[in-house]
Amino acid sequence: MLRIVRSCKIYQNVNWLDENIYKCSYKCVRYAVNLSYKVLQQIIGTPSDIAPPLCILHDLLSNKKQWNSIGKTINNLTKRPVVIVDLRNHGMSPHTSSHKYEEMAIDVQNLLKKLSVDKAFFLGHGIGGKTAMCIALLAPKVVAGVMIIDVSPASSPKQFDELYSDIFTIMKKITFKNETKLEATQARIRKELKESLHDDIVMDLIISNVVLKSDLTIGWTCNLDVLIRNFNNMTSFPKRLKGNTYHGPTLFIGGQLSEYLPSVVNLAYRVHGKQDLDNPIIILHGLLGSKRNWESMSKKIVHVTNKTVIAVDARNHGDSPHHHSHTYPELASDVKHLMDSLSIKKADIIGHSMGGRTGMVLALTEPASVSRLVVVDISPISTAGVLNDFIPNVLKTMKSISFDGINDVNKAKAYAKKLLQSKSINADTIGFILMNIGVTPYKTVGWSCNVEVLSKYFIDIANFPNMSGKKYTGLTLFLGGGESPYIPQEDINGIKTLFPKAELKYIEDAGHNVHADSPTEFLQIVTRFLLLN
Known part of the structure; x- marks a missing residue:
């Protein structure tokens, strides 16, 4: 049975380890505040009888009300306080003049002591996630585990600064005119903001901070001036905690389209031509392909354009690292990370198939x-049936091939070729697949590509992610094979919704691998496009 109480002790007969709470300086403890909280499901017992409670910490400008529904669901599913x-x-x-992560960590530890809780799990979103990480690093004995939602201790994206700077500017302009009716005030503010603010989520976030206060006046429930003054403290993680380690269970959960929790890998690449990284050409291969x-x-593109070409392994x-995930936003982030690491501000992108969709996501998210x-022979609008039918069978066949006991790459290729031929796969495709046999990251002979993960994420590979509302207004060329079904002509209207300046061309008699089937015509069309003024 769910029960909500305003003040209680979750556990009785707990010997609190006071030393856990005083890991910060005296100044931090001296300024600790008594936090407002809600406890779902009071359970009387001892820690040996009951699972450690879950403590939920919200993000900037949020509050416990916005987590009430999720808290109830977790409580019902886990029977955990x-x-x-x-x-x-x-x-x-309470409002206070300072707002630092170490101080917030002490506030929460004080609350746990008040509730006689000696150990808890923490779920923190945004600044709540950084607060949870601080608690884990400062007082690991009180932490059973941490779940961090969409925030990193290592970096803070520029979007965080830009978003909240805009929100704070909007909030500072809002005045309260001695109003006494909360709903009417919220409606007035919403109406005033609609002309300049078109993001409903941001609108709701701002409105949620308009409350009837204890003195019966209407105003901000958050301490707006202090949050603005201390904003720099929230954009970075405390440097003095560098070197501290938490060895307990830790889960980071990020949004696929969010940049708050980067999940990038350092891509392998090869530079062709001169080492001039001012607006180079970056080439992104297709599924089961490589820079090879x-x-x-x-080399031909370098010769014609006299520009640097960087061929990349996804x-x-x-030769790029294996990763447990494989989505287009992640692949695009990998490319952006590579560009940043090489100090490349802008580049021409050529992407084939999977690489084409990666290039599209990069252009839409980082125009x-x-x-x-x-974009070579792939559409953001539709997916060719052959992709859904053929590739899963190829991946399944690849997964079924074991290279145990084979230590020679050539012998492994001969063995795999024989098995692939028995599946009635054509010779060109077999040759393409066999290029994936080599020395693995584990120093054994096998598939250089991560067949398990590619199989697991095939639906993500076969479908273009939702990019509604985004546009890339730069020059864009879609180049399809005349004998390929991957870019239907009827997709052009949908393509132009995302890429208004897109033009669509086909090379007759070419299939999906346009650049291999008709290399001369491909080179001519692509280089002419890239050299346009």
């Missing part, structure tokens, strides 16, 4: 980084 907290300067918790497939074409392919975009 849940404590939902208002951080200092938020919700119903583009070796000859890369994650889980070629300032893409000078021109060439």
Whole structure:
């Protein structure tokens, strides 16, 4: 049975380890505040009888009310007590002149002591996630495990600064005119903001901070001026905790389209031509391909354009690291990470198939980084049936091939070729697949591509992610094979919704691997496009 109580002790007969709470300086403890909180399901017992409670810590400008529904669901599913907290300067918790992560960590530890809890799990979102990480690093004995939602201790994206700077600017302009009716005030503010603010999520976030206060006036429930003054403290993780380690269970959960929790890998690449990284050409291969497939074409493009060409191995392919995930936003982030590491501000992108969709996502999410975009035989609108039917069978066959006991790459290729031929796969495709046999990251002979992960994420590979509302207005060329079904002509209207300046061309008699089937015509069309003024 669910029960909500305002103040209680979750556990009785607990010997609190006081030393856990005083890991910070005296100054931090001296300024600790008594947080407002809600406990779901009071259970009387001892820690040996009951699972450690879950403590939920919200993000900037949020509060415990917004986590009430999730807290109830977790409580019902796990039968674990849940404590939902208002951080200092938020919700119903006290306002104070300072707002640092170490201080917020001490606030929460004080609350656990008040509730006679000697150990808890923590779920923290945004600044609540950083607060949970601080607790784990400062007082690991009180932490049973941490779940961090969409925030990193290592970096803070520029979007965080930009978003909240805009929100704070909007909130500072809002005035309260001695109003006494909360709903009417919220409706007035919503109406005023609609003209300049078109993001419903941001709108709701702002409105949720308009409350009837204890003195019966209407105003901000958050301490707006202090949050603005201390904003720099929230954008970075405390440097003094560098070197501290938490060895307990830790789960980071990020949004696929979010940049708050990067999940990038350091891609393998090869530079062709002069080492001039001012607006180079970056080539992204297709599924089960590698930079080796583009070796000859890369050199030809260098010769014609006199520009630097960088051929890249995608994650889980070629010489690039294997990773447990494989989505287009992640692949695009990998490419952006490579560009940043090489100090490349803008580049022309050529992407084939999977690489084409990666290039499209990069252009839509980081348009300032893409000078021109060439998409080779793949559409963001539809998926060819052959992709859904044929590739899963190829991956299944690859997974079934064991290279145990084979220590020679050539012998492994001969063995795999025989098995692939028995599956009635054509010779060209077999040759393409066999290029994936080599020395694995584990120093054994086998598939250089991550067949398990590619199989697991095939649906993500076969479908273009939802990019509604985004546009890339740079010059874009879609180049399809005349004998390929991968870019239907009827997709052009949908393509132009995302890429208004897109043009669509076909090379007759070419299949899906346009650059290999008709290399001369491919080179002519692509280089002419890239050299346009």
